Amino acid sequence: MKNYRSYIFILTVSTILLGSCKKFLDLKPIDSPTEDNFYVDEKGLQGGLTAAYDALQDNGLYGNVLLSLTEIRSDNMEDNDQGASGGVRYQIESFAERPDNTLVTECWLAHFKAIYRANVVLSRAPAIQMDSTRKKQIIGEASFLRALNYFNATRLWGKLPLITTPQASTEARNNTRADTAAIYAQIITDLTLAVNNLPTTWPDAQRGRATSFAARGLLAKVLLYQKTWDQVVSTIQPLITAINAGTVVGLVPQPTTFPNAMKTSRDVLFSARFLSGGIGESANQNNRFRNVGGNNAVIMPPSLFEANDNRRALVAPTSAGGERPGKYNGTQVNNEVSMDIPIVRCAEAMLIYAEALNELGYPNTAAFTALNAVRTNAGITTLTSAQLPDQASFRNAVYKERRLELALELDRWFDIVRTGQMPVIFPLVNGFRRYYPVPQTEIQNITNQSGWQNEGY
Helix, strand or coil: CCCCCCCCCCCCHHHHHHCCCCCCCCCCCCCCCCHHHHCCCHHHHHHHHHHHHHHHHCCCCCCCHHHHHHHHCCCCEEECCCCHHHHHHHHHHCCCCCCCCHHHHHHHHHHHHHHHHHHHHHHHHHHCCCCHHHHHHHHHHHHHHHHHHHHHHHHHHCCECCCCCCCCHHHHCCCCCECHHHHHHHHHHHHHHHHHHCCCCCCHHHECECCHHHHHHHHHHHHHHHCCHHHHHHHHHHHHHHHHHCCCCCCCCHHHHCCCCCCCCCCEEEEECCCCCCCCCCEEHHHCCCCECCCEEECCCHHHCCCCCCCHHHHCECCCCCCCEHHHCCCEECCEECCCEEEEEHHHHHHHHHHHHHHHCCCCHHHHHHHHHHHHHCCCCCCCCCCCCCHHHHHHHHHHHHHHHCCCCCCHHHHHHHCCCHHHHCCCCCHHHHCCCCCHHHHCCCCCCCCCCCCCC
């Protein structure tokens, strides 16, 4: 690396008089990229987009911590090791986390790092000269990623600072928390743009990028949280049609998809992707629910699954020592795994469709068809109106099917809160625990700290 020294000359009256032109020293670094000299062309913009995707691998997100804040928090798993990592994971398990919990803090920071990276791409893209179609796709992908991270974050913390442009630290100190309604409005705007800008598929070499199908599935899920049932149905209907056609996307039995075929399964519309090989693109095997049956235990009783359910073995320990559940017991290289974490799947889209149709009115033939398509894919018998004679029983059947189909896929805790089951499943837990505390270190960085902490903490 060459060293460069800059010399500043003091201009005297005599030097000014000697020439009519002034030459100013350019102090911009030329040996390393900055935001000013990197995001100037398509190559730089694509690099920024790659960084936005890469953020999903962060240890605070799908690399590790998000698994704890969603699955260990729920009734799917438990962590009985009170001393591990200073007890911070056990605090999550026992609803005893505080604003200084390091896992909660790490997860918050990782979300906003991911949002920042998406914001950089979205702020720079308009000014870059490039093919207009490709530019729209990049904007669509970045919008999808920003929406995904805000969706997860608002489900974890509720009110959030709504940041849609890159911020300097001085600017960030003046942030306030926006209401969840404003957060969801921005998520819906971003995902609608993604649906309209993205292709339904990518070439095999680019598989893993967000698609319009993935954006449509996630948007329908967001609308499910808003209980705008008619919008859920109209949004997801084109995806359901494609799933039923089965040519580009479609239902695939879980034992075929998990653990090693997620990258190619037609069922997986979008996932946080990992590679093995020691180049920082993989996940430590311990971060995929290792030691189930030991310190961590899958507590979903076998009785939840019907006898012939092909999903049953995927949530059980796969060795006598209880290494990990079958869903994530994939190929290991040098203590690393390349298994993805699924985020949007066709099977969930069918369940979203069934739930929304049922809420619009019972009975509904299409709702039964969608629910039973998932059950048939799992190798179990279909349900009839004799078994589910009213809207409430159908609703509960969908909730149960979501738990079985999406087991260990980071959705159970969110479903417990969304469907109002928290007081029933955790009757001794205070209701304010539906949200996590805002990290105290982050509040201390805010100029006006009033109203920043969640109720109860």
